[in-house]
Amino acid sequence: MAEEVSSQMNSLSISETNPSSSATISLVSGDDIVFKVEPTIAKEMETVQSFIDETDGKITTIPLPNISSHDLPYVIEYCEKSIAGKITKEFEAEFVKKLNNEEVKELFLAANYLNIKKLLDFLSQVIADRIANKSVEYVRRYFGIENDFTPEEEAKLREELAWTFTGVDPDDEDEN
Amino acid sequence: MKNNKSDNNYSNDYLFYEILVRIFTALHVADLAKASMVCKAWNVASRAPVLWKTLDLNELGMDVPLRLYAWFGEHSSKKMTQILKYASSLGGENISCLIFNYYVYLTDEHLISIAERTPNLKRVVLPITGNISKIGIEIAMRSWGGIESITVTEMFNNANFLNAVGKYCKNIVSLKFTCLFEQYHAEAIVNYTPNLRTLSIRHFLVSMRGLCHVLNSLEHLEVVNLCHCLITDLLEGSFQDYSIEDLRERVDFSCELIICKENSCLRCTNRLRNDRGRPSYENMEDIWREDEIESLAH
Structure with missing residues (x-):
């Protein structure tokens, strides 16, 4: 469903057609791949919907510079299921099975950018599940975060948090 | 790609x-x-x-043994103190609802550690087991002077607790008793919580005289939950049980009563056969959690 477009497509194309017609919407990923979707999908993506509303529906090509062509199909898949009312536990379990840690984070940021509430809630839980019962070091590695506490601050926190260091899962490096 | x-x-x-x-x-x-x-x-x-609006210690994300008197030992008990101190260092003034762990044995140190750090608490759900001194209760209830709602359990079912509530907590509007409700409870709440609006005494033995006193005296009462209760009084050495109709005949009250279908309620039938309004600890966790009044369930 993706088609390559030339770089001048980066500028917005303004449709002259009647806004009430059900023309498809083109979502353009950060790496300039166009995804054509049904206009109803915008209802799930608040950021896209408000973009359309602000221009009275005249704009049907929407650039999404923060979202890659790798992530966008996942987002579209989830939204289409959501519109069809087919988000089930089974679907979500299958959906998340396909994603590695890096992709979960990317999708979370995409969902945040597009303001897709259901997907955000779902991915929050997925991330929470993946860092639950893991060590602080694991979480830092998972998110690529640098420890910016001073050694003194770190030592104090370790003392106060001694109770969390018992019964932690061994770090599971194979997950990625 | x-x-x-x-x-x-x-x-x-x-x-x-x-x-x-x-x-x-x-x-x-x-x-x-x-x-x-x-x-x-x-x-x-x-x-x-x-x-941090609600600190639910049943959601610790740690392995707490699912039996009463859990973490009774010194090491585990200290761990609980650390948890309470750290959680309240993050959430402290923002914690408005505190739900103790059902299984963990509560000590003075736990209670005081958390009470002194949660000055804006509005609702507390007390645990089932522990040992709290009179001083511990005094310090806690003084810290929680603005509290509005309490779930009382057997371990706090005593005069020290009720007196401390009366002395420090003037804003109580909602009480749930997960323990027997006797006449002295009725007298205490009539004296100490005159603005009570919601009362729940589900699934336990309730004194008929006490209930009448409460319904007669607490004029702000809006709703009383008596689901699965056994209303009774000790008369000349034997228990006399009463129905809700008996209660309505004796007291003229305007608040809403929440009741189960006495004669066809499976829970009540089982209870009368088994425990006469004194449920065993194995059955208590559900009773402690559930309530037909939503604000008292957790």
Whole structure:
């Protein structure tokens, strides 16, 4: 469903057609791949919907510079299921099975950018599940975060948090 | 297709405050505490007020043995104190509802540690087992002077507790008793909680005289939950049981009564056969959690 477009497509194309017609919407990923979707999908993506509303529906090509062509199909898949009312536990379990840690984070940021509430809630839980019962070091590695506490601050926190260091899962490096 | 967003390395300020808070809402207490030591940005986010409105110690994210008197030993008990201190250092003034762990044995040190750090508490659900001194209760209830709602359990079912509530907590509007309700409870709440609006005494033995006193005297009462209760009084050495109709005949009251279908209620039938309004601990956790009054369920 993706088609390559030339770089001048980066500028917005303004449709002259009647806004009430059900023309498809083109979502353009950060790496300039166009995804054509049904206009109803915008209802799930608040950021896209408000973009359309602000221009009275005249704009049907929407650039999404923060979202890659790798992530966008996942987002579209989830939204289409959501519109069809087919988000089930089974679907979500299958959906998340396909994603590695890096992709979960990317999708979370995409969902945040597009303001897709259901997907955000779902991915929050997925991330929470993946860092639950893991060590602080694991979480830092998972998110690529640098420890910016001073050694003194770190030592104090370790003392106060001694109770969390018992019964932690061994770090599971194979997950990625 | 390769992801080409090479600039997307999750540096400390990349995951914004709101995003972190959204993820943190799905974490248990222990994982949230660990998140607070990941980096400074995470530490700030882990203190977000929205994360701490309710501190439910049944959601620790740690292995607590599912039996009463859990963590009775000194080492485990100290661990609980550390948890309470750290959680309240993150959430402290934002905690408005505190639900103790059903299984963990509560000590003075636990109670005082958390009470002194949660000055804005509005509702507390007390645990089933523990040993609290008179001084412990006094300090706790003094710290919780603004409290409005309490779930009382057998271990707090005593005059020290009720007196301390009367002395320090003038804003009580809602009480749930997960223990026997006798005449002296009725006298205490009539004296100490004159503004009571909601009362729940479900699934326990309730004194008929006490109930009449409450319904006659507490003029702000709006709703009383008596589901699965056994209303009774000791008369000349034997128990006389009463129906809701008996109660209506004796007292003229205007508040709403929540009752089960006495004659066809399976729970009541089983209870009368088995425990006569004195449920065993095995059955108590559900009774402690559930309530037909939504604000008293958790």
